[in-house]
Amino acid sequence: MKEREEMADNNALDIYEKEAEEMTAMHKITDKDRFERTGGGFVNLFFKGNLYERVKVVRLFPFTDADKYISIRENDEKAKEIGIIEDLNDLSEETKEMLKEQLRLNYFTPVIQKIYSIKDEYGYAYFHVLTNKGECKFAINMASNAVTKLSDSRLIIMDLDENRFEIRDVNALTQKERRKLDLFL
Amino acid sequence: MILHYNLPKKIIDTIPLSENERIYYAVPFDIDGEGQWTEGSYLIVTTGKIHIYENEKITETIEIKNCTKAKAEAKVGGGILTVTIGDEPRVLVHYSAKHLSRYAYIARGINILISGRFEEVESNEYEKMCPKCGRAIPGTKNCPHCSKEGGFLKNFLRMAKPYKKGFFGVFVLMVLAAVTTLLNPEIQKHLINDVLRGGGGMKQALVYLAIMFSLSVGIVIVNILKSNASTRLGARISEDLRMALFQKYQELPLSFINDRRPGELLNRITQDTTFIREFMEDVFCNLFAVFFIFIWDVLFMMILNIKLALLTFVTVPIVVVMVLAFRKSVHRIFHLQYKKNDDVSSDLQDVISGMRVVKTYGREEAEANRFKALSTEFSNTQRRNETFWAIFNPIISFLMGMGAIVVVYFGGWDVFNEKMDAGELYQFMTYTVLLFQYINWMSWLPRTLTQLTSSLERINDILSQDVKKLDDAELAEVDIKGEITFDHATFGYKSYQPVLEDINAVIKPGEMIGIVGASGTGKSTLINLLMGLYEIDDGHLLIDGTDIRDIKRKSYHSQIGVVLQETFLFSGTIIDNIRFSKPDATYDEIIRAAKMANAHDFISRTPDGYNTYVGEKGYSLSGGERQRIAIARAILTNPRLLILDEATASLDTESEFMIQKALERLTDGKTTFAIAHRLSTLKKADRIMVIDGHRIAEIGTHEELLNSRGIYYKLHMAQIG
Numbered sequence A: 001m002k003e004r005e006e007m008a009d010n011n012a013l014d015i016y017e018k019e020a021e022e023m024t025a026m027h028k029i030t031d032k033d034r035f036e037r038t039g040g041g042f043v044n045l046f047f048k049g050n051l052y053e054r055v056k057v058v059r060l061f062p063f064t065d066a067d068k069y070i071s072i073r074e075n076d077e078k079a080k081e082i083g084i085i086e087d088l089n090d091l092s093e094e095t096k097e098m099l100k101e102q103l104r105l106n107y108f109t110p111v112i113q114k115i116y117s118i119k120d121e122y123g124y125a126y127f128h129v130l131t132n133k134g135e136c137k138f139a140i141n142m143a144s145n146a147v148t149k150l151s152d153s154r155l156i157i158m159d160l161d162e163n164r165f166e167i168r169d170v171n172a173l174t175q176k177e178r179r180k181l182d183l184f185l
Numbered sequence B: 001m002i003l004h005y006n007l008p009k010k011i012i013d014t015i016p017l018s019e020n021e022r023i024y025y026a027v028p029f030d031i032d033g034e035g036q037w038t039e040g041s042y043l044i045v046t047t048g049k050i051h052i053y054e055n056e057k058i059t060e061t062i063e064i065k066n067c068t069k070a071k072a073e074a075k076v077g078g079g080i081l082t083v084t085i086g087d088e089p090r091v092l093v094h095y096s097a098k099h100l101s102r103y104a105y106i107a108r109g110i111n112i113l114i115s116g117r118f119e120e121v122e123s124n125e126y127e128k129m130c131p132k133c134g135r136a137i138p139g140t141k142n143c144p145h146c147s148k149e150g151g152f153l154k155n156f157l158r159m160a161k162p163y164k165k166g167f168f169g170v171f172v173l174m175v176l177a178a179v180t181t182l183l184n185p186e187i188q189k190h191l192i193n194d195v196l197r198g199g200g201g202m203k204q205a206l207v208y209l210a211i212m213f214s215l216s217v218g219i220v221i222v223n224i225l226k227s228n229a230s231t232r233l234g235a236r237i238s239e240d241l242r243m244a245l246f247q248k249y250q251e252l253p254l255s256f257i258n259d260r261r262p263g264e265l266l267n268r269i270t271q272d273t274t275f276i277r278e279f280m281e282d283v284f285c286n287l288f289a290v291f292f293i294f295i296w297d298v299l300f301m302m303i304l305n306i307k308l309a310l311l312t313f314v315t316v317p318i319v320v321v322m323v324l325a326f327r328k329s330v331h332r333i334f335h336l337q338y339k340k341n342d343d344v345s346s347d348l349q350d351v352i353s354g355m356r357v358v359k360t361y362g363r364e365e366a367e368a369n370r371f372k373a374l375s376t377e378f379s380n381t382q383r384r385n386e387t388f389w390a391i392f393n394p395i396i397s398f399l400m401g402m403g404a405i406v407v408v409y410f411g412g413w414d415v416f417n418e419k420m421d422a423g424e425l426y427q428f429m430t431y432t433v434l435l436f437q438y439i440n441w442m443s444w445l446p447r448t449l450t451q452l453t454s455s456l457e458r459i460n461d462i463l464s465q466d467v468k469k470l471d472d473a474e475l476a477e478v479d480i481k482g483e484i485t486f487d488h489a490t491f492g493y494k495s496y497q498p499v500l501e502d503i504n505a506v507i508k509p510g511e512m513i514g515i516v517g518a519s520g521t522g523k524s525t526l527i528n529l530l531m532g533l534y535e536i537d538d539g540h541l542l543i544d545g546t547d548i549r550d551i552k553r554k555s556y557h558s559q560i561g562v563v564l565q566e567t568f569l570f571s572g573t574i575i576d577n578i579r580f581s582k583p584d585a586t587y588d589e590i591i592r593a594a595k596m597a598n599a600h601d602f603i604s605r606t607p608d609g610y611n612t613y614v615g616e617k618g619y620s621l622s623g624g625e626r627q628r629i630a631i632a633r634a635i636l637t638n639p640r641l642l643i644l645d646e647a648t649a650s651l652d653t654e655s656e657f658m659i660q661k662a663l664e665r666l667t668d669g670k671t672t673f674a675i676a677h678r679l680s681t682l683k684k685a686d687r688i689m690v691i692d693g694h695r696i697a698e699i700g701t702h703e704e705l706l707n708s709r710g711i712y713y714k715l716h717m718a719q720i721g
Helices: A002-024 A093-106 A175-184 B009-014 B097-114 B152-197 B202-251 B254-259 B262-304 B306-353 B355-360 B364-416 B422-443 B445-463 B523-530 B553-557 B574-579 B587-596 B600-605 B623-636 B653-667 B702-708 B711-720
Strands: A034-037 A043-047 A050-052 A056-059 A068-073 A081-087 A112-121 A124-131 A134-141 A147-149 A155-158 A164-167 B023-028 B042-046 B049-054 B057-063 B067-075 B078-085 B088-096 B484-491 B500-507 B512-516 B538-543 B560-563 B641-645 B671-675 B687-692 B695-700
Touching (some): A034 A093, A043 A081, A043 A093, A056 A093, A093 B088, A112 A164, A112 A175, A124 A164, A175 B306, B023 B097, B042 B097, B067 B097, B078 B097, B152 B202, B152 B262, B152 B445, B202 B262, B202 B445, B262 B306, B262 B445, B306 B355, B306 B422, B355 B364, B422 B445, B484 B523, B500 B523, B500 B695, B512 B523, B523 B641, B560 B623, B574 B623, B587 B600, B587 B623, B623 B653, B641 B653, B695 B702, B695 B711, B702 B711
Parallel strands (some): B512 B687, B560 B641, B641 B671
Antiparallel strands (some): A034 A043, A043 A050, A056 A068, A112 A124, A124 A134, A147 A155, A155 A164, B023 B042, B042 B049, B049 B057, B078 B088, B484 B500, B484 B538, B687 B695
């Protein structure tokens, strides 16, 4: 009886070890593996003979390489990694479009292309800008650290609602626009 | 937070409503199917249907009865609302972070409709942007700009009302100050005209000088009295406001405190009240005096020489515009400098606190170069700014003096042509200088007043919060026996993140329940609910069959004991800290409690015994000693319900043993909830509750859970292995 218990205990430990070991493995997902759209607007993945439903599509380098190293993860609390796609562009057009759709749902960081005006009024700055997602207005709190510098010329601006706006290259803005931004650089 | 926007009639007309059906919620979504910003799109929830309105028509309709679940999922920079139809989850709308919390309420609302109930969800959160004027709202319910009940004057008067006497005193002194200030140039004119030019004798001159001297002394005295009175008044007002805010904070539910950033509430007590004091001292005490003097100043100038007065007034707008423009650029460049300075110091702090890592990886040089770049940039900015300041500051002084030059030039002509006498010219010039002084002063006013309005608004926002009167006569005094029932309890600190969902359990009196689970699963939250710190969002928590909301807080709290992982000791003596739970405890009771808690011996060893001063600046106790004081504190009230949150987690083995023993004495026969990471500390527990995925995943005795081979079994195996 006691022996059996011990054996079971060892099994449990084995399961743990195996899980820990599995986490270190790096699986690559390539064009050979099949993604499929669900009726509800998500995607399923067939990988190594398994079907993973409604997988999560996660960027590993959202700022520096948004389309490379995409992690595909299981859809539950633990969100275990199923595999990594090295480059979205290596996949077929259809799959790529499917995954891009998911990325659009998961990430919303408009990139500012043009600054129409910045008005500062009593501690808040009101922006009116054109982004790659269209024209918009937002406000930031000047007292808080609303602007994060990713590099010398790259900025992330967080507005009052915690929306994030990106400026890819400050130097690409016109002199006039840069002067408006000056206060935040 | 608005969950039912006022839809334009055009949209309402397109929504098909059957009989007995009404619109529950109508909220905008701002991202379209292509991931682009969109406007004028709405999600509309009626009694039986969910409509999506986009591009001026309803594009999709979903029957609520076909759904099993709605969920608002937070994503990066936004979120999506999904409903599950059959087995399939389905994306309904995509929205930016602006609507994250709004949709969390909507999902909750839809789920209630799905379950066949018809309550409407309401949100107590505030809007961050004013839906009317589009301005940011400084953390208050109403927009200071738009609210009708707000308004600067009304707020200020409400604040000033209890201090009528003080305000009247300051007002009288202000009038006195104004009169004395204005009288001086008049006397000077007589001195020049009657004595210096009119050939008056020494005696007359001395009389005028004496008057001028006493006037100057008068101005000084009045000003001292005035500053004194207004400082006193300001200090009193801000003290009273601080006290009122502090009291309110203690009455407000913790959830209100949690909804706000931690620093913000602190600021309201410290900064906002200080701002009001400073306003009283620096601005208010001069406010009426300045206006009063200003008006008379202008009148006197016109009486003296209307032509000259009008000429001076013409220069005023030019000067004001220039000064304001100058001030704006000064603000701009120095703000820039301040930012750069900030960069330098934060980088410095980074490197110094990470010095060990920098050294071990041999990165000194790279770090030095990075720092040098920042430092050079800062010093360049600084140099540029100083140059700017050096050039423009004299220019501004010159501009301010421009009025005087105009006066001297044209006034001089008038004196030569004998249209005006020298004394009058002198008097006029004094008034001109005063005029520009006050214009300069007044040009700061709009900014100060706006700041004051925001401060007043923030303070009023707290003071006008309705607190549910907890200790009403309707609430019951209880004698806790110790039966605890969780009935479909659901709770989250943030509306869009439930921490505990649908918790169901019945705990018998005297039972000891061990709570285990990974961090962040909601163990401490469960305990916060038990301590009555937060109110459950949905469902019930029953104490001996009575809803905790219907029990008098004071009566409940006097019967629970708490020992947390890190014990907080207030600055004070050991006896103060033990007595905290029962202020009227006798020495006898205190020593007995300390003995039970294995604390008596170490307390006796300290030089000042029970009078030893502990706390931030006092005698430092070890973690185990603090813990034992907390246990003594808990024993003192002889609580019926005990809560232990990782009480022994941060201790070495020996003190853990002592504390374990003390805890066993404490928990004997009392309903106990104990959170622990180390399962060995839960040996005495009657049942174990495993929390996972925001729910109770497993509950049962140690043996039962081991046999069921679930999460607890895995944890157990991992720890003994």
